[in-house]
Amino acid sequence: MATKKQRRRRDKGLRHEYEYVYIDEEGNEVEVEQPPPSRKEKEHRTVVASNGRRPAGVRPVQPPNWRFMRKQALIFYFILFAAFSILSKGVSIYTSALIALGYTALMLPLMWMMQRTMYRSYLRRTGQLPPRQGRGSK
Numbered sequence: 462m463a464t465k466k467q468r469r470r471r472d473k474g475l476r477h478e479y480e481y482v483y484i485d486e487e488g489n490e491v492e493v494e495q496p497p498p499s500r501k502e503k504e505h506r507t508v509v510a511s512n513g514r515r516p517a518g519v520r521p522v523q524p525p526n527w528r529f530m531r532k533q534a535l536i537f538y539f540i541l542f543a544a545f546s547i548l549s550k551g552v553s554i555y556t557s558a559l560i561a562l563g564y565t566a567l568m569l570p571l572m573w574m575m576q577r578t579m580y581r582s583y584l585r586r587t588g589q590l591p592p593r594q595g596r597g598s599k
Contacts, residue, residue, distance in 0.1 A: 525573060
């Protein structure tokens with residue numbers, strides 16, 4: 462990846478407009494049709510003028526589902542189990558497993574709410590309406 466200095470130099474070269482001319486047999490300058498823009502020039506046109514950055518694309522977020530939650534909970538459980546096993550001196554492995562299971566059970570609703578919040582935020586940013594669920598909605 463190019464350094465910031467290298468990117469600035471490259472962008473500076475792309476900012477200037479150049480005229481393409483050639484000299485005919487009589488010594489006169491004749492304008493040439495513009496060559497098709499290069500890939501770098503096309504990329505340069507996407508830069509936003511206000512701050513010089515490209516517009517950030519909105520990354521798609523999947524709606525919350527239990528399959529993903531199970532995977533997330535399993536990973537979380539093993540991380541907690543390893544932490545309690547290593548950090549708790551004199552505690553049996555079974556106790557560490559039970560403590561990790563308890564913390565995982567407490568964290569599951571919070572993880573679900575966080576996933577739901579991220580999905581709803583994504584829907585608001587993209588201009589979509591979240592599906593209405595709950596009491597009294599028909």
